[in-house]
Ligand SMILES: Nc1ncnc2c1ncn2[C@@H]1O[C@H](COP(=O)(O)OP(=O)(O)OP(=O)(O)O)[C@@H](O)[C@H]1O
């Protein structure tokens with residue numbers, strides 16, 4: 339996936355709001371890339387553009403060299419809030435994207451649920467699950483369509499620290515198994531460096547890519563390892579240049 343000189347503005351009552359100002363980067367196939375940046379800088383906007391939920395003011399987005407096209411590309415989305423269908427069971431939620439695309443595969447759904455630690459909960463409804471389990475279902479549902487690109491917007495932001503930590507480990511394990519290309523937006527610097535191959539640090543709005551950091555540490559990683567702590571510090575220092583009170 340490649341983004342070239344992306345610009346986005348919104349026209350509001352107050353006038354023209356510049357949100358993205360010349361954002362360029364690439365996410366290679368099978369790579370895990372995170373975006374961190376000050377609140378309101380345009381991270382969700384970027385993800386929405388890449389996901390085709392909104393269109394850029396100018397610039398180019400390509401997946402495998404082609405403009406995003408639902409008939410060519412499969413995208414998976416995982417958002418912060420509950421995005422599960424409350425009237426569908428866990429199994430039916432995970433199967434949803436496959437149904438829409440006419441994909442067979444009860445077996446694949448079962449395997450994914452197993453991988454995500456949801457075995458035994460197939461027939462539960464979302465309201466019967468904890469927050470962490472709901473996000474597991476959301477991840478399984480996104481992976482179920484065998485996406486070319488997985489877009490994740492603060493998927494763990496509403497979870498307590500312990501649940502978040504377990505999901506980090508699980509997501510790392512699953513990503514290593516399935517090797518999907520992931521673009522992951524987060525506020526959490528620790529999470530970004532722990533999970534990613536590379537971290538893109540954005541400026542304040544209008545956002546540009548301020549710095550790209552390569553993590554380059556083997557997995558499984560230790561959050562408290564000297565290498566990760568050093569990187570965290572580096573990212574926080576870059577963010578402080580943007581938002582001094584951080
Ligand atoms: N549809 C819209 N119309 C007008 N302004 C918008 C629209 N969508 C987003 N914005 C504005 O664009 C800016 C960036 O919003 P965005 O949600 O992308 O930020 P963000 O980096 O994801 O923030 P956060 O870290 O708080 O999630 C904000 O000022 C927001 O008000």
Ligand SMILES: [Mg+2]
Nearest residue numbers: 381382383491
């Ligand atoms: Mg956001």
